[in-house]
Amino acid sequence: MTDRKPRYRTYTSPAGGWGAAAATAKVLMEQSVVGKGSRALLAMNQPGGFKCPSCAFPDATCTKKLEFCENGAKALAHEATKFRVTRDFFAQHSVSDLMQQSDYWLEMQGRLTEPMRYDAATDHYVPVGWDDAFALIGRHLRALDSPHQAEFYTSGRTANETAFLYSIFVREFGTNNFPDCSNMCHEPTSRGLPPAIGIGKGTVVLDDFEHAQAIFLIGHNAGTNAPRMMTPLVEARKRGVPIVAVNPMPERALIQFTEPQDIVQMATLGSTAVTSEFVHIRIGGDLALLKGMMKVMFEREAAGEAVFDHDFIAGHTDGFAALQADVAAQDWDEITAASGLDAAQIRRCAEIYMRSNATIICYGMGVTQHQQGSQLVQQIANLLLLKGNFGKPGAGISPIRGHSNVQGDRTVGIDEKPGAAYLDKVREVFGFEPPRAHGHHSVESIEAMLDGSARVFIGLGGNFVRAVPDTDRAYDAMRQLDLTVGIATKLNRGHLVHGKDALILPVIARSERIETAAGEQFVTIEDSMSNVTASRGVLDPASEHLLPETEIVCRMAMATLPDSKVDWAAYIDDYGLIRDKIAAVYPALYEGFAERIEAPQGFHLDIPPRRRAWATPNGKANFLILPGLAVNAPVDDPAMLRLATVRSHDQFNTTIYSYNDRYRGVYNDRMVLFMNADDIADRGLEAGAKVALETFSDDGARRRVEGLTIIDYPMSRGSVAGYYPELNPLLPLGFYDKTSGCPAAKAIPVRVVAMATVV
Ligand SMILES: Nc1nc2c(c(=O)[nH]1)N[C@H]1C(S)=C(S)[C@@H](COP(=O)(O)OP(=O)(O)OC[C@H]3O[C@@H](n4cnc5c(=O)[nH]c(N)nc54)[C@H](O)[C@@H]3O)O[C@H]1N2
Ligand SMILES: Nc1nc2c(c(=O)[nH]1)N[C@H]1C(S)=C(S)[C@@H](COP(=O)(O)OP(=O)(O)OC[C@H]3O[C@@H](n4cnc5c(=O)[nH]c(N)nc54)[C@H](O)[C@@H]3O)O[C@H]1N2
Numbered sequence: 001m002t003d004r005k006p007r008y009r010t011y012t013s014p015a016g017g018w019g020a021a022a023a024t025a026k027v028l029m030e031q032s033v034v035g036k037g038s039r040a041l042l043a044m045n046q047p048g049g050f051k052c053p054s055c056a057f058p059d060a061t062c063t064k065k066l067e068f069c070e071n072g073a074k075a076l077a078h079e080a081t082k083f084r085v086t087r088d089f090f091a092q093h094s095v096s097d098l099m100q101q102s103d104y105w106l107e108m109q110g111r112l113t114e115p116m117r118y119d120a121a122t123d124h125y126v127p128v129g130w131d132d133a134f135a136l137i138g139r140h141l142r143a144l145d146s147p148h149q150a151e152f153y154t155s156g157r158t159a160n161e162t163a164f165l166y167s168i169f170v171r172e173f174g175t176n177n178f179p180d181c182s183n184m185c186h187e188p189t190s191r192g193l194p195p196a197i198g199i200g201k202g203t204v205v206l207d208d209f210e211h212a213q214a215i216f217l218i219g220h221n222a223g224t225n226a227p228r229m230m231t232p233l234v235e236a237r238k239r240g241v242p243i244v245a246v247n248p249m250p251e252r253a254l255i256q257f258t259e260p261q262d263i264v265q266m267a268t269l270g271s272t273a274v275t276s277e278f279v280h281i282r283i284g285g286d287l288a289l290l291k292g293m294m295k296v297m298f299e300r301e302a303a304g305e306a307v308f309d310h311d312f313i314a315g316h317t318d319g320f321a322a323l324q325a326d327v328a329a330q331d332w333d334e335i336t337a338a339s340g341l342d343a344a345q346i347r348r349c350a351e352i353y354m355r356s357n358a359t360i361i362c363y364g365m366g367v368t369q370h371q372q373g374s375q376l377v378q379q380i381a382n383l384l385l386l387k388g389n390f391g392k393p394g395a396g397i398s399p400i401r402g403h404s405n406v407q408g409d410r411t412v413g414i415d416e417k418p419g420a421a422y423l424d425k426v427r428e429v430f431g432f433e434p435p436r437a438h439g440h441h442s443v444e445s446i447e448a449m450l451d452g453s454a455r456v457f458i459g460l461g462g463n464f465v466r467a468v469p470d471t472d473r474a475y476d477a478m479r480q481l482d483l484t485v486g487i488a489t490k491l492n493r494g495h496l497v498h499g500k501d502a503l504i505l506p507v508i509a510r511s512e513r514i515e516t517a518a519g520e521q522f523v524t525i526e527d528s529m530s531n532v533t534a535s536r537g538v539l540d541p542a543s544e545h546l547l548p549e550t551e552i553v554c555r556m557a558m559a560t561l562p563d564s565k566v567d568w569a570a571y572i573d574d575y576g577l578i579r580d581k582i583a584a585v586y587p588a589l590y591e592g593f594a595e596r597i598e599a600p601q602g603f604h605l606d607i608p609p610r611r612r613a614w615a616t617p618n619g620k621a622n623f624l625i626l627p628g629l630a631v632n633a634p635v636d637d638p639a640m641l642r643l644a645t646v647r648s649h650d651q652f653n654t655t656i657y658s659y660n661d662r663y664r665g666v667y668n669d670r671m672v673l674f675m676n677a678d679d680i681a682d683r684g685l686e687a688g689a690k691v692a693l694e695t696f697s698d699d700g701a702r703r704r705v706e707g708l709t710i711i712d713y714p715m716s717r718g719s720v721a722g723y724y725p726e727l728n729p730l731l732p733l734g735f736y737d738k739t740s741g742c743p744a745a746k747a748i749p750v751r752v753v754a755m756a757t758v759v
């Protein structure tokens with residue numbers, strides 16, 4: 001909690017602009033790294049420098065422009081911070097003491113400096129040598145009855161080289177248990193798109209934004225979560241390209257934005273109205289909107305207009321007739337009720353879409369985090385296929401990924417359901433037989449901990465226990481384990497909610513230099529648009545006792561697998577050897593990796609739909625059907641509201657940079673509930689009232705979060721929002737997309753319960 005008095009007001013200025021510049025300066029000062037941080041920012045996203053550790057949006061490398069944003073600067077400043085968590089810190093604070101502190105306080109203590117082991121006798125973390133730490137991991141893993149009793153988590157900041165070796169280590173050990181952050185994020189993209197277009201990735205590159213004739217942004221808050229995306233959006237808008245934003249919250253940057261890179265706009269206090277059409281959708285109403293738009297298109301075709309790209313549909317697709325029948329089955333009353341929109345606006349959206357010959361649809365967590373998120377992604381693909389919006393300039397599907405290398409980690413083997421061809425390649429290249437049985441995704445790994453079948457959890461980055469649903473059950477699950485290992489830069493809740501044995505292993509961060517016996521090393525990253533680029537840290541490591549993540553993976557493997565077929569010691573020193581193996585396992589994507597990565601802008605991985613090639617079983621792009629209009633199980637109770645858990649402007653996932661959310665006008669508070677004025681009045685409540693939220697669920701468990709302050713906010717009717725991770729106790733573990741495993745963090749059915757009113 002913060003001591004400062006909460007303030008709530010309406011933010012009326014444009015997003016970006018001088019406010020963003022001031023926030024950048026402020027965070028560098030707070031972390032006491034004005035000089036060091038500013039120098040590092042000049043190397044961020046530049047050839048020879050390092051990739052921003054924040055989001056996965058590509059940068060326009062080689063433009064000589066500064067390629068960072070306010071939130072990238074926050075990520076860097078918190079990584080380069082002058083503050084340190086030392087052995088003295090752990091001697092002063094027991095784990096029980098630390099549990100009383102907020103996530104913000106934990107983050108502000110600074111960088112971890114040396115490996116620590118939990119001592120149950122004193123309830124303190126105490127120093128441990130690296131050799132002993134790896135020996136402990138090896139002992140625990142070798143003592144298991146089955147390799148499937150261990151869970152190997154990955155968070156998406158891990159570089160390709162590390163993730164690849166980790167996947168090889170875990171498979172040689174004998175399991176495919178790879179819960180990862182992608183399971184909670186864009187997994188509906190990775191699982192939903194392959195049957196539709198043959199690949200679970202976006203098909204758009206940055207250059208396409210310059211050729212698009214219309215852009216749709218569905219369920220994504222670009223100004224906060226991918227601010228560098230604002231540059232191509234603003235440029236498109238200045239060219240007169242219609243931009244449609246679909247969101248239950250009128251996010252400020254979608255409405256009005258001042259480009260910090262635009263000197264004239266900054267000097268004149270000018271701004272750009274980013275969105276030409278703001279679609280105030282009800283949470284979970286996107287399926288109805290998409291079907292409504294398609295319905296308009298079918299109506300116009302029936303009236304004799306040529307709306308569809310018939311050549312494309314005939315030559316490249318399958319399933320058109322089934323789509324036509326499905327869309328015809330929905331009537332307008334149902335569509336407007338489910339979406340919360342009027343038919344005229346849906347018709348306008350369809351009009352914009354029909355007039356454009358090259359449309360990009362971008363989307364984020366507002367689309368994926370529903371119980372049928374994978375199927376919803378497929379409906380976006382349907383809409384694009386109808387007008388042949390694949391394989392031509394300015395068109396395609398553009399999932400906006402989260403972590404800077406979450407897409408890359410998936411490409412190089414972090415996958416709980418690996419395909420046979422890939423496993424055969426691993427056997428051929430490394431000479432061991434990898435396990436074939438599917439492993440656990442994030443939700444399944446918690447279920448395995450709860451039923452006692454999982455005994456060890458290793459977290460390569462991230463803050464698993466805080467990121468997953470059902471916080472209380474997740475804490476119980478973790479505490480039953482024999483060993484938990486947190487490989488991390490910063491202290492977080494995951495280190496405090498631990499198993500009987502526990503280790504914290506601190507690592508060299510993205511912005512820092514990696515020196516090995518073979519000299520300076522670099523790593524590689526794949527961004528949201530499938531560009532692979534090199535990342536070379538420029539700062540000195542935060543402590544002399546840190547190890548590179550890659551070395552940690554190799555040494556865990558060496559301590560666990562004495563008869564390993566893999567030359568782990570060589571990979572500790574020479575990352576080029578790892579890239580050679582990536583190329584050997586993935587020849588179609590990574591052939592010539594060593595040479596291609598030398599190019600300053602890196603290289604682009606092949607995306608077959610860009611060539612209108614479809615790697616599906618029938619060799620076609622497929623229209624896929626999701627009957628009805630709901631993407632979440634219905635709750636038949638008039639008190640029910642749908643809750644979206646969202647990020648504030650001052651957080652990176654579970655890392656809380658401050659208690660402010662500038663663009664939504666919230667200061668010094670995160671325990672808030674954004675609510676529509678009519679929904680407030682209907683319940684006899686008022687703005688400023690303290691309330692509790694309770695989840696509607698049928699598993700008998702009571703899920704309740706208390707102490708939320710109601711904010712009168714222009715939410716769509718029936719929709720409320722609050723912050724992740726504070727509201728994660730409200731997410732039932734079983735409330736997830738069965739196709740992808742992704743928790744439905746955006747459509748939790750809740751009721752508001754009044755508490756004492758605060759004036
Ligand atoms: N600064 C910063 N950058 C980040 C992150 C961060 O925490 N901080 N996180 C990174 C990660 S891992 C990810 S995945 C991305 C996340 O980036 P986003 O996808 O933008 O994530 P969220 O903040 O969860 O919210 C998404 C938006 O969906 C809207 N929404 C909620 N429900 C619905 C719905 O039913 N329909 C529609 N159409 N919209 C809805 C919300 O109002 C919100 O504007 O950002 C990445 N970048
Ligand atoms: N309710 C709700 N829950 C959600 C979401 C939501 O929208 N709503 N979003 C989901 C999404 S999209 C995601 S991606 C997940 C995120 O889940 P995670 O990826 O697990 O969480 P982060 O908060 O990004 O992890 C932060 C920690 O990573 C460590 N770290 C930072 N940099 C490095 C590094 O370079 N190396 C290593 N080894 N460690 C590092 C630091 O110790 C830091 O404390 O959460 C999911 N959970």
Ligand SMILES: [Mo]
Pocket residue numbers: 181184185186401402403
């Ligand atoms: Mo994410």
